[in-house]
Amino acid sequence: MRVLAALSGGVDSAVAAARAVEAGHDVVAVHMALTRERAATRCGSRGCCSVEDASDARWAAEILGIPFYVWDLSEQFEERVVADFLAEYRAGRTPNPCVRCNERVKFDALLARALALGFDAVATGHYARLTGGAASGRPGRTEGLALWRAADAAKDQSYVLAVSGREGLSRALFPLGEAPSKAAVRAEAADRGLPVASKPDSYDICFVADGDTRGFLARSLGVREGALVSPDGEVLGTHQGYFGFTVGQRRGLGLTRPAPDGRPRYVIETRPATNEVVVGPEELLRRSALDADGLVLLAEPDGGGWQDVVVQVRAHGRPVPADVVVDRGAGRLHADLRQPLRGLAAGQSVVVYGGDGGRRVLAQATIV
Missing domain, CATH: 3.40.50.620 (HUPs)
Structure with missing residues (x-):
């Protein structure tokens, strides 16, 4: 060839x-x-x-x-x-x-x-x-x-x-x-005599030259002060743009006082319309189901989906057992997770694996 x-x-x-x-x-x-x-x-x-x-x-x-x-x-x-x-x-x-x-x-x-x-x-x-x-x-x-x-x-x-x-x-x-x-x-x-044999691996986002993703986003999208709020709406602090935070983030929140119970807070949600970042306890990050669109099928579903498969939501994330329903017409999938996943965020890629110990890729979609 x-x-x-x-x-x-x-x-x-x-x-x-x-x-x-x-x-x-x-x-x-x-x-x-x-x-x-x-x-x-x-x-x-x-x-x-x-x-x-x-x-x-x-x-x-x-x-x-x-x-x-x-x-x-x-x-x-x-x-x-x-x-x-x-x-x-x-x-x-x-x-x-x-x-x-x-x-x-x-x-x-x-x-x-x-x-x-x-x-x-x-x-x-x-x-x-x-x-x-x-x-x-x-x-x-x-x-x-x-x-x-x-x-x-x-x-x-x-x-x-x-x-x-x-x-x-x-x-x-x-x-x-x-x-x-x-x-x-x-x-x-x-x-083979290739001079790159000992070259270090690349990592981080290739178009963010200094590795500072938050700084890149601030320069590209602009700085706009917003509020850090609790799940019930209490203002806990301020930030310079919701886009600088990701669901599940713990460090770099800029909070000046701990939660009343002393437990750490995490980013639970970002709200572009109001430029708010919602922070709260870890248990609010846990999800037992997800929906995704932009479906890419790499194997034919068993009827309307797959039972006893695993899903993965990060490049090296933990595969989680799930049952998956596929809507081919709408290009969507729904996954019921048999173990809760922490920190799911819209925009993440979800990949479904099955067969041969969960090693074959069955489908991919984008979490909504």
Whole structure:
């Protein structure tokens, strides 16, 4: 197959590309330039996609002996990820920009260009397993396609990939899905002579160069003083914008006096219309059910849904047993949780897993 290998400049994508070459594919490497922010350099950025990352990606491609290109996708990234991130916070929701980047850039904009240029599939360094589609030598075929958790549970990225849908995943290759550990991938990179073998992992939001998400939101959305209130409406303090808080947050609330019972307070709710942040005891964070829209199905429901499955609401969150009802016509799902979940927030991605010990992705949606 003609394979486009997305090289981020990190060790995972470099080893994934090396494995694609070793598998006999006709591989071309591309680095996605996603930001024009000059502060996004390795010394000042903790995310991926820094200026130096492009140089590291080029170096890896040279060692692998494959063609290398840089594609400027910064406009699409700004419109489809950064603007969405700000709009979600403005509306009082809690977005996951990595989920949106996978959906709207890596498996939309990138794949569209790849197909237009005659490539069969895109290979990335994600930790997840695929059966069917390009992974079985049938790019574009969705019959029998399935997305599974990676062999290394600590690095599993199926949660952020589930939103990509059957069409996108049918053209994807994840060569690291069976890797036993990140340490093994680093050792393989060193054996292959790849200079990124010891490069630190990226973390935090890539377009927030200094890691200060609250400061980024304040600069982008503006500072506007509001009230911190109790569940019954008592004003407890002030803040500089509801968007600087997330449901479940405990630290950084700026409260000057403890609760009457001495227990810690948590963010229970943000109210964009009134610029209020509601804080209260931990038990108010617990939820026994959730509703979500924007349904993405990766497996056919058993009748109207699934029984005895698990749901996950954070990239490395605790899977919780649940019964799930699917409304295909409305593109929604409802999950009754058999164990309460703490700190659910609108805007979070929920992924449903089942089969083989809860390792197969069944569906994804966005909590409302």
